[in-house]
Amino acid sequence: MKKKVNWGIIGLGKIANKFAEDLQLSNTAVLHAVASRNEERARNFGEKHKSVKFYTSYEELADDPEIDVIYVATPHTFHFENTMMCLKKGKGVLCEKPMGIDVQEVEIMVREARSRNLFLMEGLWTRFMPSINKLMEILENKAIGDILFVRADFGFKADAHPEGRLFNKKLGGGSLMDLGIYPVYLSLLALGIPLDIKCMARMTTTEVDATCSMLLNYENGAKAILESTLEAETPSEAYIHGSKGSLKLHSRFHQAEKITITQNGTKEVFNLEYEGNGFIHEIEEVNDCLLRGEIESSKLPLKTSIEVSHLIDRIKKEIGLDYKTKIASHKA
Ligand SMILES: NC(=O)c1ccc[n+]([C@@H]2O[C@H](COP(=O)([O-])OP(=O)(O)OC[C@H]3O[C@@H](n4cnc5c(N)ncnc54)[C@H](OP(=O)(O)O)[C@@H]3O)[C@@H](O)[C@H]2O)c1
Incomplete structure (x- = not known):
């Protein structure tokens, strides 16, 4: 059985920095790659957070066959587009809150993940505090x-x-x-x-x-x-x-x-x-789900994201x- 989860991060802004700091606290997570629209930001972020690789395109990161799950940390209005792109390329996703701009978007994302048997969770990190x-x-x-x-x-x-x-x-x-x-x-x-x-x-x-x-x-x-x-x-x-x-x-x-x-x-x-910046608890939940082969968190099920x-x-x-x-x- 796989022992570690390879993470990718797209959208290297404020919250991605805090999240990446907490990834380093996990024994079961590896920061495999990060992607920014800006090359310098991608390189600097990658070096700072000890990422194995960096990309200057979100799509290229999602094409990396070694990645298990991608943390989508872009502004709200891009969550749908970015998450759907990652799911279509066969990657699990932890999508920052709010998962979509409206419930129609969230329902489509949930259907896509389920139909592909892929992990999907909203970054309502508080649930794991x-x-x-x-x-x-x-x-x-x-x-x-x-x-x-x-x-x-x-x-x-x-x-x-x-x-x-x-x-x-x-x-x-x-x-x-x-x-x-x-x-x-x-x-x-x-x-x-x-x-x-x-x-x-x-x-x-x-x-x-x-x-x-x-x-x-x-x-x-x-x-x-x-x-x-x-x-x-x-x-x-x-x-x-x-x-x-x-x-x-x-x-x-x-x-x-x-x-x-x-x-x-x-x-x-x-x-x-809480430990670290508080994100470590949601990170461990995602790692545990993936290592157990589960596509949904029982503590924060997709039904809840639809209700929210x-x-x-x-x-x-x-x-x-x-x-x-x-x-x-x-x-x-
Ligand atoms: N869980 C929490 O506690 C928490 C706290 C704050 C925010 N959030 C969520 O995290 C998401 C990002 O928030 P943030 O505060 O980190 O935002 P931010 O600092 O503005 O970073 C967002 C990143 O998204 C990327 N991006 C892609 N298209 C963009 C566009 N057209 N305009 C601006 N940025 C674009 C940029 O990364 P590149 O240029 O590197 O590609 C940018 O650095 C939001 O949805 C927010 O709700 C969660």
Whole structure:
């Protein structure tokens, strides 16, 4: 049986750097090749992260027969095109979040991977953090009773450059797709799919959401209040209140290293540190799946990525965010 997994990385930006640092912490991963549109970046990145090879074309990397899985770390609007290209060339893919720009894209990607019997997973890395593992245990054991209410926010003040990835509509900009996906995913883990939603956003001149406020209502009466913003440093904490107690995922909640449970006025604190930059946990999940010959993670199945994307589409519809229409000022 194969003992190591050969990785490729395409799109050598900020997150690819952090991810590549964590690849070096794994005993079962080898960084086999990296690819950038820019030769100097490919060479420098390859040297820095001890990659065996580097390429100046994403396609050439995907053609390398020694690669098992490719980490797609390009802006959101390229995830579909890049992932489909890798799958069609017979490679497994770990695709950064959000997996697609809408649920149609995600469903096509999932069908392609399944029909080719290839591994595919969304880079919702938080799912593999020690804190989220603990959270899942608490929720499964109903330690705080039935969930009544979830409150979560994620926000920071970003450089409002209209051409930058976070504000540029052509690159999938906006707070919801970049940050809001984390509170949305948490609400799905805790409460499932909401019955109805009410959302409002402040839009930028580039027609993406600078701030998005979401109120979710569930069949059993539970509620979630979620928020994402690129305009201000917000606490970035999450609270889950149940019939027997409450818990807090400490800031920044999506990579929390501490959970506090409060019951009858008594607090219990769990310290749950992650290793490296936090990506090592998702890397080990992918390695384990591949070495076992599995094409899907049981902790983060593709069904969940479809549900996350579908819920985000419902929110986008409410706030009038549509990546497939051109910016009004650029029309005609
Ligand atoms: N999991 C997390 O915590 C986390 C955190 C941040 C971001 N992300 C996700 O990772 C993805 C990348 O984010 P990032 O912050 O790393 O972005 P970034 O620094 O802008 O890097 C993106 C890279 O994509 C490549 N690219 C290909 N076509 C491009 C285009 N037309 N314009 C710009 N870049 C293009 C570029 O690489 P080359 O020029 O080298 O080809 C670029 O360096 C996003 O989808 C984001 O949601 C995840």
